[in-house]
Amino acid sequence: MSLALTPEEWQAVRLSLEVATRSVAVSLVPAVGIAWLLARGRFPGRMLLDALVHLPLVVPPVVVGWGLLMLFGIRGPIGGPLHDWFGIRLVFTTEGAALATAVMSFPLIVRSVRLGIESVDPGLEAAARTLGAGPMDRFVTVTLPLMSPGILAGAVTAFAAGLGEFGAVITFVSNIPGETQTLPLAIYSATQTAGGDATAARLAAIAFALAVAGLLLAELLARRMHRWLGRA
């Protein structure tokens, strides 16, 4: 068995990295906003929002993919206008795969960012206020740096989880090589193909290595950040 990846296999790896990166890029800012509302907001419906955000963790991924298909399909209530007015199609595209991945990993980022926000001592923000810092000023100079380990941890976790997203992706955007066939989908296809054992083994090894690398990177970055924040 050759250890070298075929061009098709490389394509799946690259596509997975691209989809995971785009999903994190899309969800990071909204996730910080939602996490802020959940951590600091006092409004009716906060628990409902909390439940809604966590839904992808408990609903079967296939159901999430089906829901996206209903909403973002070219005849769906969101996908229709997107397609008719802007010519944007998410179904069967890489962008769609990124969206499905983003929805699935959204609760992971929100949870992590929320922990980050809750670890910020409100007393430091009060101190910044007394020193003349307005709301945006204190958010940028005090809160954001102090919650950044949570943001970073959330992003890395979501990225690592996004590399392996299967159910929602295959349901929403199908399994098109070069377009939506990410690493797990390629492994699945290989196991369904006669003589695909070597491909499956190689890709599984890559998936494993990426996951481990992701965890190590997260740990390393967390340590650096804590040192930077003076938490030793």
Place this chain on the structure above:
Amino acid sequence: MVEVALHHRYDRDGFALEAAFAAPPRGVTTLFGPSGCGKSTILAAVAGLLRPRQGRVALDGMVLLDTAAGIFVAPERRRCGVVFQDARLFPHLSVETNLRYGLRRAPREAEGPGFEEVVALLGIGHLLARRPAGLSGGERQRVALGRALLSRPRMLLMDEPLAALDAARRTEVLPFLARLRDAARMPILYVTHALEEVDALADHLVVLDHGRVLAEGPVAEIALRTDLPLAARRDAGVLLDCTVLAAPEGGLARLGFAGGELLTTLHPGAVGTRLRVRLRARDVAVAVQEPQGISTQNVLPATLAEIRPAGEPQEVFLRLAVGPSTVLARITRDSLERLALRPGMPVWALLKAVTFDHRVAAPPEHAP
């Protein structure tokens, strides 16, 4: 001048605050009282970090809060430099960036001591590149003092700045507080439950208990009151502003005060140094004849001005006039009857030279 009038109630435990006082435009006004008396709540309301149900806070005629008129100036625009008990330095910023945080946000026209001056005043020049996590508790508090002062505030608010420190660190930071007090040309509200900090720093005292102001006035006057909970303390007694007349010889330094001199084992510094000493009432003995052959170094001729009840039924306070100064003595009723003490009697007040606490207690430079 700082005018404060507050009414607040916590729904949690029903604690009610009903306090009003005025602080002079310069010098340290100490809010003094036991834990839970509402002193920190008052400070938070003055800083704007707490919104009282009703109240008015004005600084030199500028209204910061007036619930009746619907005025609430946001804390970031009040320009109150706050020093918290737990320093609250930003952990992700260097000491220097921490110090400059308020300075960078101060209005351009605001006047105040410069960066170098404050750094020198607080002796923190060697810490500038460090992170707060690497500092000792005392160093952190000194940086916090500098950060507050450098924000060019109109008023300084200190919430038990020494309470989180051990005795050694407190002794380290206290002289810096005294220097800052003398350098800051603004009112300082200082919250504490430690009498030694009152002695060392306060000009004006507001005594609080259960959310109410029990007494308010110059610290030396309040120390004379025998009707306050303060008088029940072991260390109750008068404060005397003294000047060093002679440096220690044979281990004894000579201090002058209005009405006489005191010999003390304190090491108060060079001749001319001014300091404030506390004469604990329980350490003052009284004689009706000039005592002979006695070890006590300070035998001051005095007049018994007044006899007042003490908290304990078997004890009384004597107000003794020593020249223009007043000294409190706490003696038993038994002694009072035995010596047939009556107001107007000439007596001798006896004070051991070793009775004074060994600590630096620099008085306000504009003390009377």
